[in-house]
Amino acid sequence: MWWRNGGLYWTRNKQSRKHKLNRNYLNKTNSLLNALQQKEKQIAVIGLGYVGLPLALALARQFRVVGFDNNAGRVAMLQQNEDPSRQLQADAFTGTDIFFTANPDDLKHAHFFIVAVPTPVDDYKVPNLKPLQRASETIGRVLKPGDYVVYESTVYPGCTEEDCLPILEHESGLTLGREFKLGYSPERINPGDKVRTLTDIRKVVSGSDGDATQTIAAVYSSIIQAGVYTAPSIKVAEAAKVIENVQRDLNISLMNELAIIFDKMGIDTQEVLNAASTKWNFLPFTPGLVGGHCIGIDPYYLLYKARQLGYEPQVINSGRRVNDGMPAFVATKLVQLLLQVGKNPAQTKVLVMGLAFKENIADIRNSKVADLVRELMKYAVNVHIVDPLASPNEVAHEYNMSLMEKPVGQYDAVIVAVSHDSYRAFDAAYFRSLMSESPILLDLKGMYTVQKSAGIEYWRL
Structure with missing residues (x-):
């Protein structure tokens, strides 16, 4: 009878052969790691956005790295030590052994591939795996015996082995275990965070077998100061990543629902949260617009997989409905306030400050502020951004x-939608200078304290 372990086959009565093969794989593992450390072989990072670029640069301080992106314009900027996402300064490129390219042929000499491409959803909230599939095809065409492929993109449990692996094997003609290894190490980049950076956040790693996990852990351990956690399987690592953001999504949805309820009661939600947070185990979540390419997207990947398995999630669905409905809630609230001060929404001009999905970054992907603008336009409000x-x-x-360079006139209302640091110094007098009679200020991030004596109708989530 034949048994399988990590792609190796042996019979029950040939234990000596099993041990010999295991030793051979261990030697190959050590050989690859040594070759990477000695820069005889190189690492390739596919996808050079918010996740891939910091990772590639960190690895390039220890290894030879080729950074690949299919956007030639982005690559041209990177070759000039300029981050298109404007998260990293030019000195972040200093002292790195990295070659940026948009030519897939340049990947032929790499032996350890890391995939960090986006995993969005389509207009129907269905996972769009095209970027992941294209990356897998690109790697499969240059994959060689002894190579490793590690995915970092957020997916549903099973995606790496069920969707990506068949593409790698088809394009390369190689077989997992016999000729190459597979892994998954979910990204934990927090855009805009200058404290918890890539190397300061513990990394989860997993592999297609024990040797793969060992090598992948060793590579990441060389740059992650916080250390690595080895998950027992690729599916566990995938699930761990997706529920990180599902959990945050649900907690924020609870705060948003409370904000809706308290608004109907005439209670300030922030004051309620301040009082409740005096208890040691009260979780410090706040209401807000939930956008971006993580919290606002990842739950749909788990929903998709659950539905494939015949289960319709109740709690996750509910949280998504609440959070997706917040732009409409805020727009309706502003229209109500405009009517209360005797203004026709169709004859008003409103300034929206901030379009990025979160503070201190340029990333506008899946911005719920854009949804808020669309909701206001349904009321024929003239919106400046x-x-x-x-x-x-x-x-x-x-x-x-259209994004305006600066405010240009007297507004009937101002909505501060994103808590950029540059907005924090603004006070009531500044906002009053931007607005006409009976001004309204909506502070969606709770950044300010505006007294009634300021002559502004002030509202916050």
Whole structure:
């Protein structure tokens, strides 16, 4: 009878052969790691956005790295030590052994591949695996015996082995275990966070077998100061990543639902949370617009997989409905306030400050502020948008909206939607200078304290 372990086969009565094969694999593991450390072989990072670029640069301080992205314009900027996402300064490129390219042929000499491409959803909230599939095809065409492929993109449990692996094997003609290894190490980059950076966050790693896990852990351990945690399987690592953001999504949805209820009661939600947080085990979540390419997207991957298995999640679905409905709630609240001060929404001009999905970054992907703008436009409100970090060209391309350089006139209302640091110094007098009679200020992030004596109708989530 034949048995399998990590792609190796042996019979029950040939234990000596099993041990010999295991030793051979261990030697190969050590050989690859040594070759990477000696820069005889190189690592390839596929996808150079918010996740891939910091990872590639960190690895390039220890190893030879080729950074690949299919966006030639992005690569051209990186070759000039310029981060298109505007998260890293030029000195982040200093002292790195990295070659940036948009040519897939340059991947032929790599032996350890890391995939960090986006995993979005389509208009129907269904996972869009095309970037992941294209990356797998690209790697499969250059995959060689002894190579490793590690995925970092957030997916549903099973995606790496059920969706990506068949593409690798088909394109390469190689077999997992016999000729190459597979792994998954979920990204934990927090865009805009200058304290908890890549190397300061513990990394989860997993592999297709014990030797794969050992090698992958060793590679990441060389750059992650916080250490690594080895998950028992790739599926466990995938599930761990996706529930990190599902948990945050659900907690924020609870705060958003409470904000809706307390608004109907005439209670300030922030004051309620301040009082409740005096208890040691009260979790410090706050209401807000939930966008971006993580918290606002990842739950749909788990929902998709659960439905494939014949289960309709109740709690996760509910949280998503609440959070997706917040732009409409805020727009309706502003319209109500405009009517209360005797203004016709269709004859008003409103300034929205901040379009990025979170503070201190330029990333506008899946911005719920854009949804808020659309909701306001349904009431024929004239909306002006400003953001000190977002790219006007990207805003026009992504949302068909115009980003203004600065406020240009008297507004009936101002909505501060994103808590950029540059907004924190603003006070009631500044906002009053931007607005006409009977001004309204909506502070979605609870950044300010505005007294009634300031002459502004102030509301916050």
